[in-house]
Amino acid sequence: MSGLTEAQAFLVLNALPNIGPITLNRLLVELGDDPRAIFTVGSSRLAQVKGVGPVICATIEQWREHFDLAREEERMAQAVTTFISARDAGYPKLLREIDSPPIGLYRKGSYDFSQPSVAIVGSRRTTLYGQSVAKKLGADLARLGFCVVSGLARGIDTAAHEGALSVGGKTAAVLGNGIDIIYPAENLNLYRRIEETGAILSEFPFTRRADKQSFAMRNRIVAGICEAVVVVESDVSGGSMITARFAGEQGRLIFAVPGRIDQPSSAGCHQLIRDGATLLTSVDDILSELSYLDGLRPSAIPEKTTGGTALAASNLTVEEQKVYACFAGGAMVSIDTVSGQTGLPTSQLSATLMMLELKRLIAKRADGTFEAR
16 A cells, blocks of 8 residues: 555645646546555556556656655645645535546635636736726626636736625635745735635645746636636737636636727737627626526526516615615615615615616616616
């Protein structure tokens, strides 16, 4: 026997060089889905598995020369980090379905991906418009019960995470480096806030630095976790285009936010739209597409069917009931009038009005007033 527990065997296999997820998954299938068997069957049996040659056999047999298991376990304990294999309950369910999923993930935070997830990705060099859109989409989706997934990068990723956190929602960051490396460094506070209520995930061992390959691997995980991927701003060769490509290969919905035709950061989104991605103008576009997919929407989202208004109106918070009462009798009401009648502060009132709009109970008119649907 190898002397390794099943969990340790998964941890070691995930960290070994020269062995990609395709080969690892093939080895597991060939050897009875027991990671410990990979270390005990010997080179002759390993070599019978497609794609396994002398280099991989030597790497597995001499794994202690490549990976310090005791040191890694010590780092995990100090950093309050767990390693979840694809068979563990905390492993995102949809990620298991992709071609050659990671055999495991390092995780900080307790969020278990029990609710549907939507990825919001885009350029690091973004415009104020792009940041505003990403933050609003992150907030709107989080209010509706979705987990907002992104990559903790500058620009669109940061705005999406912050939008979800601003309304107390769930958000998860997937890293392209070891989970102990915070990149960019200015996102340290954001990293900690996500860890407190959501999840930080990485496929890579501690101290692993990011490179072009690791970011692409990260992007496949971002797409694999989610039912849909939203690209807010990207040039035609940006990393977000790779995420969108993975989403298409994995059968996920792809949305793209249009931008100015003379803005390079919008060129990728426009190309995606030409290639068949759904043009996104608001969170309603996502809900409309997901409404056709049974079981992929959080239960809190009302159905858009006849009688849906009555159903939504019966499931309101105390603040929402107070605001909705201002529209009795079909009156068109300004935000100042609602504020005067309810006594709610402007920030809370704006959020409540937005929720009533999302629940399709009221509509905002061109002159800024609101009316009941």
